[in-house]
Amino acid sequence: MSVPRFWRKQIQRYNLIGTHCRNCNEHFYPPRNMCPTCRRDGDIESYKFTGNGEIVSFTVIRAAAEGFEHQTPYVLAIVKLDEGARLTTQIVCNDLSQIHMGMRVRPVFRKLGDGGEKGMIYYGTKFVPVKPLKHD
Amino acid sequence: MRDVAIIGIKNTKFGEMWDNSFRDIFVEAGVGSLEDAGVSGEEIDGLYVGNMSGGQFVEQEHIGALIADYSGLAKNLHVPSTRLEAACASGGLALRQAIFGVASGYQDIVVAAGVEKMTDVSSSVASAALAAASDREWEGIMGATFPGLYAMIARMHMHMYGTTSEQMAEVAVKNHSNGFMNPISQYRRKITVEDVLNSIMVADPLHILDCSPITDGASSLVLAPADVAHKYTDTPVYIRASAQASDTISLHDRRDITTLDATVAAAKRAYEMANLGPSDIDIVELHDCFTIAEICAIEDLGFVEKGEGGRFTEDGETAIGGKIPVNTSGGLKSCGHPVGATGIKQAVEIVHQLRGEAGKRQIQGANVGLTHNVGGSGATAVVHILSRER
Amino acid sequence: MNTGIVSYGAYIPRYRIKVEEIARVWGDDADSLSSGLMVHEKSVPDIDEDAATIAVEASRAALIRGGLDAGRIGAVYTGSESHPYAVKPTSTIVAEAVGATPDLTAADFEFACKAGTAAVQACMGLVASGYIDLGLAIGADVSQGAPGDALEYTAAAGGVAFLIGSKDSEMVAVIEDTYSFSTDTPDFWRREGMPYPEHGGRFTGEPGYFKHVTKAAEGLMKKMDTYPKEYDYAVFHQPNGKFPTRVAKMLGFSREQIKPGLVVPRLGNTYSGSCLMGIAATLDQAEPGDRIFATAFGSGAGADAFSFRVTDRIEEVRNRVQTVEEMLEDPIYIDYAIYAKHKDKLKRA
Numbered sequence: 001m002s003v004p005r006f007w008r009k010q011i012q013r014y015n016l017i018g019t020h021c022r023n024c025n026e027h028f029y030p031p032r033n034m035c036p037t038c039r040r041d042g043d044i045e046s047y048k049f050t051g052n053g054e055i056v057s058f059t060v061i062r063a064a065a066e067g068f069e070h071q072t073p074y075v076l077a078i079v080k081l082d083e084g085a086r087l088t089t090q091i092v093c094n095d096l097s098q099i100h101m102g103m104r105v106r107p108v109f110r111k112l113g114d115g116g117e118k119g120m121i122y123y124g125t126k127f128v129p130v131k132p133l134k135h136d
Numbered sequence: 137m138r139d140v141a142i143i144g145i146k147n148t149k150f151g152e153m154w155d156n157s158f159r160d161i162f163v164e165a166g167v168g169s170l171e172d173a174g175v176s177g178e179e180i181d182g183l184y185v186g187n188m189s190g191g192q193f194v195e196q197e198h199i200g201a202l203i204a205d206y207s208g209l210a211k212n213l214h215v216p217s218t219r220l221e222a223a224c225a226s227g228g229l230a231l232r233q234a235i236f237g238v239a240s241g242y243q244d245i246v247v248a249a250g251v252e253k254m255t256d257v258s259s260s261v262a263s264a265a266l267a268a269a270s271d272r273e274w275e276g277i278m279g280a281t282f283p284g285l286y287a288m289i290a291r292m293h294m295h296m297y298g299t300t301s302e303q304m305a306e307v308a309v310k311n312h313s314n315g316f317m318n319p320i321s322q323y324r325r326k327i328t329v330e331d332v333l334n335s336i337m338v339a340d341p342l343h344i345l346d347c348s349p350i351t352d353g354a355s356s357l358v359l360a361p362a363d364v365a366h367k368y369t370d371t372p373v374y375i376r377a378s379a380q381a382s383d384t385i386s387l388h389d390r391r392d393i394t395t396l397d398a399t400v401a402a403a404k405r406a407y408e409m410a411n412l413g414p415s416d417i418d419i420v421e422l423h424d425c426f427t428i429a430e431i432c433a434i435e436d437l438g439f440v441e442k443g444e445g446g447r448f449t450e451d452g453e454t455a456i457g458g459k460i461p462v463n464t465s466g467g468l469k470s471c472g473h474p475v476g477a478t479g480i481k482q483a484v485e486i487v488h489q490l491r492g493e494a495g496k497r498q499i500q501g502a503n504v505g506l507t508h509n510v511g512g513s514g515a516t517a518v519v520h521i522l523s524r525e526r
Numbered sequence: 527m528n529t530g531i532v533s534y535g536a537y538i539p540r541y542r543i544k545v546e547e548i549a550r551v552w553g554d555d556a557d558s559l560s561s562g563l564m565v566h567e568k569s570v571p572d573i574d575e576d577a578a579t580i581a582v583e584a585s586r587a588a589l590i591r592g593g594l595d596a597g598r599i600g601a602v603y604t605g606s607e608s609h610p611y612a613v614k615p616t617s618t619i620v621a622e623a624v625g626a627t628p629d630l631t632a633a634d635f636e637f638a639c640k641a642g643t644a645a646v647q648a649c650m651g652l653v654a655s656g657y658i659d660l661g662l663a664i665g666a667d668v669s670q671g672a673p674g675d676a677l678e679y680t681a682a683a684g685g686v687a688f689l690i691g692s693k694d695s696e697m698v699a700v701i702e703d704t705y706s707f708s709t710d711t712p713d714f715w716r717r718e719g720m721p722y723p724e725h726g727g728r729f730t731g732e733p734g735y736f737k738h739v740t741k742a743a744e745g746l747m748k749k750m751d752t753y754p755k756e757y758d759y760a761v762f763h764q765p766n767g768k769f770p771t772r773v774a775k776m777l778g779f780s781r782e783q784i785k786p787g788l789v790v791p792r793l794g795n796t797y798s799g800s801c802l803m804g805i806a807a808t809l810d811q812a813e814p815g816d817r818i819f820a821t822a823f824g825s826g827a828g829a830d831a832f833s834f835r836v837t838d839r840i841e842e843v844r845n846r847v848q849t850v851e852e853m854l855e856d857p858i859y860i861d862y863a864i865y866a867k868h869k870d871k872l873k874r875a
Contacts, residue, residue: 001277009273014623030274030386057295057393059287059339061279066264068279070867070874071573076284076339078388086388088275092572094540094858101295109582109623110574112277121610122277123578123619131856 003120013124016107018085020047027083051107053081053127060096067113075099079127090126104130139526140238141365141372144173144358145484150472151322153352158194158253159206165354165477166207166249173358173368177209181243183217184234186226186250187476190219192265194253203249223269224425226250227355227479228509228518232378234359244361250477251354262350266475269512271386283347283426285387285513287339290428293394294341296443299431301341303446305332307427308345308469310455315466317496322351322472332427346427351472355480357487362526371491376412376504377521379405387513398517399436399508406519407438412504414438417521419489419499420460421482422508424467430454433508434462437519456497464489464497479509479518486522529650530697531688531834532660533592533843536806536850537583538684538793541570542857543865545679551862552674559679564767568682568794570860571668573868577606578616580685580799581666582623587847588662588687589624592696599626599689600658603648604634605641605665605798612718620664630658635798638714639763640824641665642686642798647704647830649690661690665798672722673871680766682794686802698840699809699818702833705746707738714825725825731769734827739763739773742829743821750833754778757833758816761787761804763823765795770804779819786811787820792854805834807850814838 009031011017018029022043026035029049035042058077061068068074075091077099092108093099105127112122146168148161156164162185170177185203190196204210204217220229227250234248254262267276270285293299309329315321327345335345358368365372381401387393407413414437422437424430431445439460440448448454454462465471465485468478486505488494503525509518544567546556560566571580581604589596602617609616617632635641635648642665649661666685671677691697713734716723726734739762747753754760760779762770767790774784787804796803801822808818818834866872 001272005273006277011622011627015625030271036384056388057288057292059284059291059342060337061281061284061339062336063263063281063283063338063344065267065276065279065281065284066260069260070870070872071279074279076278076280076288078288078393088271088278088280088386088388090278092574101291109579109586110572111576111579112574113279121576121578123582123623124277126278126574 006122014109016049016051016125018047018049019044027085029081029085029087049081049083049085053079053105055091055099055101055103055105056080056086057101058091058099079105092126092128098129106130137239138241139362140235140359140375141362142357142375142483142487142522143360143365143368143372144169144175145487146172147320147355147481147484148353149320150351150353150474152255156352158190158196158251159202161253161352161354162203162249162251163206165251165356166247169247169356169358175245175358175368177213179245180209180215180247182237182246183209183215184230184246184248185217185219186228186230186479187219188221188223188226188252189265189268192268193262194256222516223511224423224475225479225509225511225516225518226476227481228507228520229479231357231479231483231520232380232518235375235378238359238361246359247356248359248480249354249356250480252474252476253352254350254474255352259350275386281339283339283342286426286428287342288387289393289432290341293428293431296394297446299446301333302329303450304346304427304431305329306449307424307430308332310449311424311463311467311469314456314464314497315470318466318471321466321470322349323470342426348425348468348473351474353472353474353477353481355477355484357480357483373487373490373522373524374526375520376523377406377409379409380516380518381405383515385512385515390514394432395442396432396436396510396514396517398514399433399510402517402519403437406521410521412521417460417504417506418502419464419486419505420462420508421465421485421505422462423510424463424469425473425510427469429510430462430467437506437508456499461499464494464499479507482507482509483520483522490522490524527654527692528694528700529654529690529692530700532691532696533588533594533689533698534686534806534809535584535587535591535847536684536686536803536853537580537587538853539569539571539575540856540858541572541860541868542567543570543860543862547862548679562768563679564771564791565680565794566791568680569684570865570868571683575683576610576668577608577666577685578610578619580668580683581616581620581664581687584666584685584687585620585624585662585664588689591843591846592689594660594689596625598660599662600630601649601652601661602626602630602632603645603663605637605645606634606667607636607638607641607716607797608668608670609634626662637828638824638826639765639797639800640822640828640830642802643822643830646688646690650701650704653690653692659691663688663690665802667797667799669795669797670722675722677723677725680795682796684793684796684803685799686806688802697837698843699834699836702835703746703750704830704832705742705749706828706830707742707745708828711827713827730825734825735765735769735823736773736776738827738829739821739823740776742831743777746831746833752833756817757783757819759786759808759812759818760784761801761808761818761820763801763821764788764790764804765800767791789850789854803850809836809840810844810849810851812836812840814840
């Protein structure tokens with residue numbers, strides 16, 4: 001992906017900033033500028049997600065997409081954020097056998113890829129299984 | 137609106153065609169369909185070509201003009217030629233657009249074709265080109281592949297309905313068995329459930345033999361107003377319905393990832409237009425880009441209840457001789473999946489069947505057939521119903 | 527005006543490789559290496575982690591621990607010897623990813639292993655002068671050791687972020703004073719475009735580490751008129767376990783004083799994060815009123831000494847995020863092959 005194309009939504013990728021329709025109270029990530037339900041009656045505002053969510057479905061990619069060959073095997077998942085929005089992401093986890101549908105996850109800041117060894121490095125949000133803090 | 141008939145058909149061989157270029161294969165298909173119809177170049181009012189990604193597969197855009205030129209329809213005849221794109225549903229769109237041309241009365245004799253030359257680039261470039269049919273900015277950038285997206289559908293289908301890897305494998309086994317009997321098939325090779333389950337894992341739970349291949353191929357149809365069809369052929373096949381529907385580009389935004397709502401909507405519109413229901417369909421060519429896709433499609437097209445697709449397949453009901461034979465051509469899985477051509481090839485197979493010229497894979501008495509062509513992970517679906525009767 | 531640490535956050539990747547596993551590959555004697563270096567294992571970044579992602583995670587932890595609004599940050603300085611870009615700041619990535627942009631200044635620091643404390647000092651100046659409200663000073667590295675080189679046994683990954691402010695009520699530790707000692711001593715370097723650093727072997731010891739650490743530490747204690755016994759804890763840059771233990775003894779600090787901050791045996795050398803990690807681990811355990819003495823060392827060469835006094839607020843914020851000990855307790859051990867994959871040491875197609 002070209003630099004300006006990535007950069008345009010960079011802050012949304014870094015910080016899980018999507019949008020929210022004040023008219024129907026639906027949350028969107030990836031961000032949408034038009035509410036698919038209310039359309040022109042919608043009232044869209046920027047919204048920062050808490051980042052808490054759960055795995056809807058997942059797969060372990062063993063034949064990688066171009067540029068991801070060095071990462072195999074990696075976990076691709078659809079995560080549903082607690083506000084209701086769903087997104088496609090990677091789950092960072094050493095033990096692939098532990099990943100399951102409904103697993104609670106939280107966001108982490110990781111490299112998504114790069115434009116080759118001379119190119120820009122793309123950073124963004126992946127998810128990891130939630131592990132309760134000892135002091136909770 | 138005028139009734140429309142298919143009066144000529146042609147598929148090239150599907151597969152890795154190292155000796156043939158992009159332009160070689162579409163000329164072969166186009167000319168073949170004109171010969172089949174007995175139509176001369178001077179009679180052609182328009183060309184519609186489904187092509188997903190000439191830009192990425194052969195670094196060629198302006199596909200419509202190229203095809204008109206190399207088909208001998210540009211320099212002297214100046215026939216209008218239009219390229220249609222909806223990822224893997226590009227062929228279905230080309231057929232639909234050609235129907236519009238004839239049905240509206242704007243055009244009389246038109247060619248609806250599809251072509252993809254996928255093996256001139258490395259498999260990683262081909263995969264990247266195909267991945268552009270997903271949401272590049274929010275799925276592709278996370279490392280999503282098409283097998284990966286359909287794997288997430290499969291996992292959910294298994295979770296919700298108890299569908300098994302064996303049942304998915306049965307789709308591949310059946311389609312390879314059908315494709316074995318189709319002379320144009322990329323893979324004329326029978327396989328077993330064990331072959332599928334023992335093949336390498338691409339994206340859990342999908343094995344390589346759950347996936348359709350990368351294919352070169354072209355297919356072409358000639359359409360005419362139904363009223364004049366008999367002038368060209370004794371066995372016209374009539375378009376009874378043409379329907380298309382859209383859904384979210386990203387899988388993650390779907391209402392239910394095990395249901396392709398675009399397929400459901402397109403099928404509903406097509407059945408209404410034809411005044412037919414699923415029980416009236418004798419034969420189906422549907423979009424089995426992955427084995428799970430066929431299971432979802434037979435459910436979403438209404439041939440079986442949601443969640444029953446795996447068992448229905450396992451029971452042999454979609455095989456030749458079953459309740460509703462699906463993908464007698466071998467489907468995308470065995471016959472091959474030159475993405476832009478697939479939607480046209482599906483119609484070619486239905487015409488073969490309705491004409492009664494499908495050889496060993498002939499379904500006796502087939503009268504009404506349905507084609508189902510999907511773009512991406514289900515953002516576009518195109519359904520056509522074809523019949524021997526008007 | 528007083529300056530102090532208003533919050534701190536650490537990040538350590540979960541992967542570890544044991545010294546004996548690296549020794550197995552190169553045919554070295556693991557036991558003698560391990561006891562000589564006083565390092566048993568080192569942290570390894572995940573395949574998609576680098577100094578920037580580590581800096582972001584540490585900074586986010588600091589903001590959560592402090593319960594602070596990122597909009598108050600007026601400066602982001604990231605110290606590292608493994609910035610992902612040769613030209614293009616890590617600090618703007620961090621600033622954007624913690625939500626601090628755009629009303630701030632940002633720049634990257636490099637001074638071998640003391641770039642993080644140099645960033646702390648720069649923030650102190652801006653905060654004390656009233657130019658900014660809060661400064662974010664980070665030391666983060668995915669340090670490089672050439673395959674088979676002695677550095678490979680210790681070059682680790684991790685980072686620490688300090689939020690530096692001037693409001694007494696917000697501080698978890700007051701910075702009582704700082705003093706630095708710098709000379710041009712080429713004991714360790716990496717030329718532009720080179721993947722791995724070069725080092726002077728034993729030359730990094732006496733003329734490098736020991737001279738600079740002792741001069742800076744003695745200089746600060748002389749300036750403040752303090753003595754080792756007045757401190758509850760001490761932290762020295764820890765390229766291995768041996769150097770800080772020896773320098774502590776030379777300066778008159780006890781093993782007990784350095785114990786909480788001596789994280790290197792289970793972590794390795796996190797370079798720009800090293801001394802800051804020791805301070806963070808010490809803050810994780812310190813009581814209000816405790817005094818902490820710290821000296822960072824950077825090859826090239828220089829040392830930054832600090833004197834901290836812990837406040838009552840430490841007990842309120844300490845456990846809002848993971849402590850250093852909790853991150854050390856949770857390792858995933860990998861072999862050399864996976865280590866090579868994570869560190870991108872395998873030549874790709």
